[in-house]
Amino acid sequence: MKLKLFYLSIILVFLTISLISASSYSVEYTQVNDKIVVKEKIDGKSLESYVDSSLIDKSGDTFYFVDKIEFNQSFNEAKVKINLDTGVIIKDNLIFPSGYKIETDGQIISIVWDINNIAKGEDFAIFITMQDTKSPLNWIYWVAGIIVLIVGFLAYFKFGKKQKTKIVKSKQKNNSRKENRVDYDYLLDTEKKVIEELKKADRNELWQRQIQNSTGFSKAKVSRLVRNLEARNLVVKIPFGNTNKVRLK
Numbered sequence: 001m002k003l004k005l006f007y008l009s010i011i012l013v014f015l016t017i018s019l020i021s022a023s024s025y026s027v028e029y030t031q032v033n034d035k036i037v038v039k040e041k042i043d044g045k046s047l048e049s050y051v052d053s054s055l056i057d058k059s060g061d062t063f064y065f066v067d068k069i070e071f072n073q074s075f076n077e078a079k080v081k082i083n084l085d086t087g088v089i090i091k092d093n094l095i096f097p098s099g100y101k102i103e104t105d106g107q108i109i110s111i112v113w114d115i116n117n118i119a120k121g122e123d124f125a126i127f128i129t130m131q132d133t134k135s136p137l138n139w140i141y142w143v144a145g146i147i148v149l150i151v152g153f154l155a156y157f158k159f160g161k162k163q164k165t166k167i168v169k170s171k172q173k174n175n176s177r178k179e180n181r182v183d184y185d186y187l188l189d190t191e192k193k194v195i196e197e198l199k200k201a202d203r204n205e206l207w208q209r210q211i212q213n214s215t216g217f218s219k220a221k222v223s224r225l226v227r228n229l230e231a232r233n234l235v236v237k238i239p240f241g242n243t244n245k246v247r248l249k
Contacts, residue, residue, distance in 0.1 A: 025118070026079040027069065031130075033085060034058045036065070062091060063130040066240060070123045080113040080124065087134035094129035094238065096245065098202075127240050184234075190217065194225050195248065198235065204248035211246060 023043060030037040036055045040047040057064045069080065084090075086107055095111060103110040111128065184195055197214045198204050206214075212222050226246050229235040238245040 023076040024078065025071070025075045026081070028081045028083065029055070029065075029067075030083040031056065031063070031065070031085040031088065034063070061132045063088065063132065064239075065126065065128040065130065068123050068125045068241070071118050071120060074120045075118045076116065078115045078118050078124075080115070080126070082111045082126070082128065084109045084111075084130060085132075088130050088132050091129045091131040094127070096127040096240075097125070125240070127238065127245070129238070190215075190221070191225055191229060193217075194222070194229065194246075195234065198246065198248040206246055207240075208244050208246060 026041045028039045030039075034056055035051055035053045037049070037051055038055075039049045055065060055067050057066075065082065071078075089109065090102075090111070097113075100111050100113050103112055113124075115124065184192055187195065193215050194211055197211055198206060201210075208219075208222055208226065211217070211226070212219055215222070217225070226235060226237055226244070230237050234249055236247050236249055238247065
C-alpha cells in the first residue's frame with residue numbers, strides 16, 4: 001500500500017511539473033452542423049476531446065458561436081482555431097475579437113487567432129455569426145430571385161421606356177427612404193449621443209458597458225436607448241452572454 005502511494009505521488013509530481021512547464025496551448029473547434037467538436041492540446045500533446053452543442057445556437061440559416069476560454073495557467077503562446085462546416089460562411093463580418101486571420105482549403109473556412117504571453121487567470125472570449133448557404137431557405141430565395149429577374153425582363157420589353165421610368169422613380173423613392181432612415185435629426189439628444197459614440201468607435205461597434213462609460217448614462221438608460229434605436233433600425237444588438245455588443249447600421 002505504501003509503495004502504491006509512493007508511485008502515485010511521483011506521478012502527480014510529474015504531471016504538476018509538466019503543467020507548470022507547459023509553453024504552448026491550442027484548441028481547435030470544428031463545427032458539424034449545430035454541434036462543435038473541441039480538441040485541446042498542451043505542448044502538442046492531446047489534452048481533451050469532446051463534443052459540445054452548447055457553444056452554438058441556430059436561428060433559421062444563421063449560426064451564433066459563443067465561447068470563453070479561461071486559462072488556468074500561463075503559456076508563452078496559444079492558438080485558437082475554428083473550422084466552419086462545409087457550406088457555412090462568415091455573416092456580415094461579425095467576428096470578435098479582432099486580430100484573427102482567415103484560412104481556407106477551398107471548401108472549409110477556418111478562423112485563427114495566435115496569442116502570445118498568456119497569464120494565468122486571463123480569458124479569451126469569442127463570438128462569431130455564420131450563415132449556412134446549404135439551407136433550403138437560401139434555395140427558395142435563389143429561385144425567387146430568378147423568377148423576379150425573368151418577370152422584370154418581360155415587363156421591360158413589354159412596356160419599354162414607360163416601365164423604365166417607373167423603375168427609376170421607384171429607385172429614387174427607395175433611396176429617399178434610405179436617406180430618411182439615416183437622418184438622425186429627429187432623435188433625442190441622448191439617442192444622438194449613443195449614435196455619436198458608435199460613429200467614433202472602431203468598426204462602429206461598442207459593448208454596452210463601453211457606451212455607459214463614454215456617455216455617463218446608467219445601465220438601464222443605455223439599455224432603453226439601444227432598444228429604441230434598434231426598433232428604428234439604426235443599430236443592431238448582438239447578444240453575448242449577459243451583455244450585448246451594439247453596432248451602427
